[in-house]
Amino acid sequence: xxxxxxxxxxxxxxxxxxxxxxxxxxxxxxxxxxxxxxxxxxxxxxxxxxxxxxxxxxxxxxxxxxxxxxxxxxxxxxxxxxxxxxxxxxxxxxxxxxxxxxxxxxxxxxxxxxxxxx
Numbered sequence: 001x002x003x004x005x006x007x008x009x010x011x012x013x014x015x016x017x018x019x020x021x022x023x024x025x026x027x028x029x030x031x032x033x034x035x036x037x038x039x040x041x042x043x044x045x046x047x048x049x050x051x052x053x054x055x056x057x058x059x060x061x062x063x064x065x066x067x068x069x070x071x072x073x074x075x076x077x078x079x080x081x082x083x084x085x086x087x088x089x090x091x092x093x094x095x096x097x098x099x100x101x102x103x104x105x106x107x108x109x110x111x112x113x114x115x116x117x118x
Contacts, residue, residue, distance in 0.1 A: 001040060
């Protein structure tokens with residue numbers, strides 16, 4: 001079943017006239033791997049947002065739509081914590097447990113949004 005992210009990628013392909021093969025080549029992956037991502041059989045790779053933005057000339061509005069679609073499509077995220085610093089582990093655990101108040105969460109989101117454009 002195609003995900004919302006998969007639908008968005010298909011819209012981008014249609015609007016640019018690219019085939020699935022051409023899009024996959026732009027991303028440096030096989031068409032079959034891209035298909036598994038679109039259909040929700042594989043997690044969306046962390047670098048996928050950047051790959052789409054680099055490969056296609058998206059407006060700021062479209063970039064934000066892409067980010068929102070990735071977040072909305074990602075039901076589960078597997079994170080390897082084995083090599084991660086203790087501070088980062090604490091943040092991840094706090095987020096997953098819902099232990100962060102709204103004000104702190106808003107501040108974190110602002111920091112993340114600012115760092116994304118550096």
